[in-house]
Amino acid sequence: MKYSVSVFGLGFVGITTALAFAEKNHTVYGFDVDTKRTSLLKAGQLPFLEQGLDQALVRHINNKFMITDNAEDAVKNSDFVFLCVGTPSGERGEADLSYIFSAIEKFASVLHDGKHRVIVIKSTVPPSTTSERVIPHLKKMGLSPGDMFSVANNPEFLREGKCWDDAMHADRIVCGVEDRKGEDMLRSLYSDFDAPFFNVSLNTGEYIKYLSNTLLATMISYSNEMSKIADVIGDIQIKEAFEILHMDRRWGGSNMASYVFPGCGYGGYCLPKDTQAMYAASVSKGYEPMILKDVITINESMPQFMANKVMHVVNPSETLGILGLSFKPGSDDVRDSSSAKIIKLLLAAGYRNFIAYDPVANEAFDGQYHFSELEYCESLQSICEKSDALVLITAWQEFAGIDKKYPDKPFIDCRYFL
Ligand SMILES: NC(=O)C1=CN([C@@H]2O[C@H](COP(=O)(O)OP(=O)(O)OC[C@H]3O[C@@H](n4cnc5c(N)ncnc54)[C@H](O)[C@@H]3O)[C@@H](O)[C@H]2O)C=CC1
Ligand SMILES: O=C(O)[C@H]1O[C@H](OP(=O)(O)OP(=O)(O)OC[C@H]2O[C@@H](n3ccc(=O)[nH]c3=O)[C@H](O)[C@@H]2O)[C@H](O)[C@@H](O)[C@@H]1O
The missing domain is CATH 3.40.50.720 (NAD(P)-binding Rossmann-like Domain)
Incomplete structure (x- = not known):
């Protein structure tokens, strides 16, 4: 099954994720608030040094991987929305989740349209973030996971300098997801990758990272x-x-x-x-x-x-x-x-x-x-x-x-x- 995937945040993890799905023939829309970065990507240039990823970008940009400045349109067309934005240290060392919330703001209105999507947090977030911070945040906006959409996390284990190889030959794929529809869709999306797939609770997914x-x-x-x-x-x-x-x-x-x-x-x-x-x-x-x-x-x-x-x-x-x-x-x-x-x-x-x-x-x-x-x-x-x-x-x-x-x-x- 071939899907449409939106990726928010085009850094090491976002670009790698987007291109890995493009390589497997899914259609990918990439969105980033940094317009200097998106201009470079549109021109087929990586904003950092990363062997293998540079050639993958040239192979897929403006073909299977489209950069967009319209977040809502990208999500409207997508089955999956991957959040790959930064989660830097806050003042007391805690993970600052503000980029996650601001990314969600950009497409939340689309989630009412009746199409079932999986919102996937790939950014590194501490255990209990999806269950205690992200889902309640969505609910406050009148958006309850269930029939409308699933919420999952999918930690990334790649190393810089080896992003492409680590993504294409992952040791394991971990998905924290607690509803059947979300799990089935994620299993199907990752079925082309030759790596064991582990479905765990939301908190466990984050904890493993x-x-x-x-x-x-x-x-x-x-x-x-x-x-x-x-x-x-x-x-x-x-x-x-x-x-x-x-x-x-x-x-x-x-x-x-x-x-x-x-x-x-x-x-x-x-x-x-x-x-x-x-x-x-x-x-x-x-x-x-x-x-x-x-x-x-x-x-x-x-x-x-x-x-x-x-x-x-x-x-x-x-x-x-x-x-x-x-x-x-x-x-x-x-x-x-x-x-x-x-x-x-x-x-x-x-x-x-x-x-x-x-x-x-x-x-x-x-x-x-x-x-x-x-x-x-x-x-x-x-x-x-x-x-x-x-x-x-x-x-x-x-x-x-x-x-x-x-x-x-x-x-x-x-x-x-x-
Ligand atoms: N760098 C790495 O090797 C790995 C990073 N991670 C995790 O993945 C996450 C991302 O890390 P990196 O890719 O290194 O970060 P990065 O700093 O390279 O990229 C993050 C991107 O998100 C964009 N962004 C910020 N707010 C946004 C918004 N509201 N909408 C769309 N884009 C937005 C930024 O402009 C930036 O381009 C972090 O949580 C990190 O801990 C996980 C595994 C490996
Ligand atoms: O969550 C992340 O972002 C990633 O963080 C690290 O990846 P990375 O930051 O690219 O760097 P590493 O290669 O692990 O190096 C981290 C630090 O460990 C040191 N290091 C690295 C490798 C090594 O063999 N020995 C060693 O001391 C490096 O000098 C560096 O300061 C992890 O290795 C990845 O699995 C993880 O996905």
Whole structure:
């Protein structure tokens, strides 16, 4: 069965979702409030670097994937409405749901027309959001799920840098949906994807997403805590110790072991905000999660820990080369990047002479952070030649072995990579 699908919010998740359904021959309408972004997409250009997704966009734009500025018309024609808008951190770390509500406002009036649709929350939202916030919000607008429409959540597990591959070869498809019609339609929509489909309660769907992201964050903070212990004891080869830990056959060669490895803290758009949001959601229900509290505290301490290492080795008058600006290799996303946090701390400590190089994210970093003290280099060689000391913050493969090429330069390796 081929469907029509509307996607609200055309970021990493929205564009990937839209194109994955287009690839399976469904008709997809995309809507975003950011008109600069929609103009780029209409012209077949991705607003960020994402391998595979760029070619999928060229294949489907203005064909199976149409960008529209008329949200109501898109929904009128659709069987499914996927909400993929951002859910950033609010003031107390809670998930800010305002983009979800503002997206719903844009098409709610259409839901009275008698056609049965499934409204699917794909954005990451804390457990009980669909049941206690979204459905009551709709009911207040005179819209009760049932004959008119179904409401479901469908968490997304993709990683940036691997969006397309993760979406097309998902490990599992999880749908929180509690009515038969909604479940049947979602099963049918996803039937072309070769992945097990799990139908769970609304709260469970949302919970599974946080199980995943909080575990990843916990593994990283555990590793960072262990690296701090090793540091105070001294004479411990931290990188080798973790590599030997990974040789335990019980890991089974799992890629997941790579999260049990120290660095300068987890970053990006999701792990920090999702860990905070799960903590806040639990506190709001009366239980303070102790492990998550420490996971967050350890993560927040890591930039200072690394800045202290830099201060130990480099004088404020020397020229410091920053290697890597994106939040992780393989991506040009600079949201919650460790480099920005470490540069801010060093600026506060009186350091002024920074130069930076990232294989893909110089421009995005400058656009987001506007550090007037920072100059950008166009190559690894030029930053190495111009710096008195180098701080490796993003473990791009290009940086492997660079310390051997410049044996006289001090390197502060925040990723235990060299
Ligand atoms: N980035 C990632 O790797 C993953 C993100 N997620 C979750 O998916 C959600 C979206 O994340 P990203 O795609 O990274 O966000 P993003 O920030 O890249 O994109 C969100 C888009 O929503 C648009 N938007 C905001 N309000 C809107 C409205 N009322 N109507 C239509 N569009 C609107 C924004 O202009 C923006 O283009 C978040 O909840 C995130 O936690 C889940 C899995 C992976
Ligand atoms: O909810 C989300 O948005 C997504 O968040 C993460 O994906 P992503 O933010 O793209 O980044 P990761 O590759 O997981 O990296 C997150 C942090 O962990 C660190 N990391 C990553 C991978 C690794 O092997 N080891 C490791 O320490 C990175 O440096 C980074 O700071 C999760 O991995 C995805 O499953 C999830 O869908």
